[in-house]
């Protein structure tokens with residue numbers, strides 16, 4: 001049975017369970033449940049703190065898990081990213097009181113507060129910057145005002161928390177993060193006999209990603225324009241072209257990136273396409 005770690009709380013939790021449900025796996029109904037078996041798929045889910053997930057997977061106690069890329073790197077364990085999952089996007093950045101800092105080189109000898117000390121120490125060491133790292137559990141933005149640090153390194157999503165604390169970002173982003181599926185890299189990788197099940201899980205999650213990122217586009221076009229239209233809607237393999245009763249026209253069906261839907265519809269219309277219809281994809285295997 002495949003053993004999968006899923007975030008039980010915080011920013012990753014709901015979206016991770018929603019994605020697994022969409023991929024056809026049973027998920028817990030009560031947020032206090034810690035373990036759940038999905039007998040139909042022969043899979044066991046363990047609901048754990050996102051920060052601990054890399055530790056369990058790195059030790060081989062659990063086969064795969066969902067966590068943040070930043071949390072994976074911070075844990076410094078023998079686990080690797082298998083698939084980015086497209087949610088919980090954030091950036092890990094330096095910030096300080098407005099006007100105080102303009103670059104990482106100014107951090108020499110300063111006190112830096114963070115919840116991601118593993119990640120931060122590696123970054124500073126790589127750049128030869130010697131600073132004192134102060135490890136805090138959360139609300140890191142308050143640490144400067146309260147006098148325990150000169151600057152911080154923290155997760156930034158909208159930037160609203162920083163702004164409210166009178167701080168601004170400086171330097172290049174340390175890391176761009178999102179939720180990721182992870183697996184052990186150490187000796188033997190994931191537990192024996194789970195390779196096939198992991199492959200199925202990955203394919204299902206990829207199916208969810210594609211269903212979220214693409215739409216199906218149908219339209220009618222004059223036969224002599226179909227080649228030009230196909231360059232606008234190349235699809236993944238090749239668009240489906242079907243005959244219509246009027247033999248001068250054909251019907252075309254193709255997958256199109258969701259965020260480009262309206263631009264492509266406008267261009268198809270200008271080319272002469274009509275009856276352009278867009279529908280969402282419920283599920284898929286690519």
Ligand SMILES: Nc1ncnc2c1ncn2[C@@H]1O[C@H](COP(=O)(O)OP(=O)(O)OP(=O)(O)O)[C@@H](O)[C@H]1O
Pocket residue numbers: 009010011012050051067068069070071088089090138155156157158177178
């Ligand atoms: N606005 C955000 N705040 C915190 N983490 C975020 C945010 N957006 C995305 N994330 C990602 O979520 C993961 C952190 O989740 P985690 O559950 O540990 O912290 P949290 O959401 O801050 O929860 P809590 O602080 O209540 O324990 C990281 O991978 C982080 O990059």
Ligand SMILES: O=P(O)(O)OC[C@H]1O[C@H](OP(=O)(O)OP(=O)(O)O)[C@H](O)[C@@H]1O
Pocket residue numbers: 137138139140141154155156157158159160161162
């Ligand atoms: O850029 P923003 O959209 O403002 O989001 C980023 C903030 O959200 C998180 O804090 P959280 O609410 O999880 O509290 P915590 O610091 O106690 O973890 C994170 O640590 C930042 O403080």
Ligand SMILES: [Mg+2]
Pocket residue numbers: 138
């Ligand atoms: Mg937090």
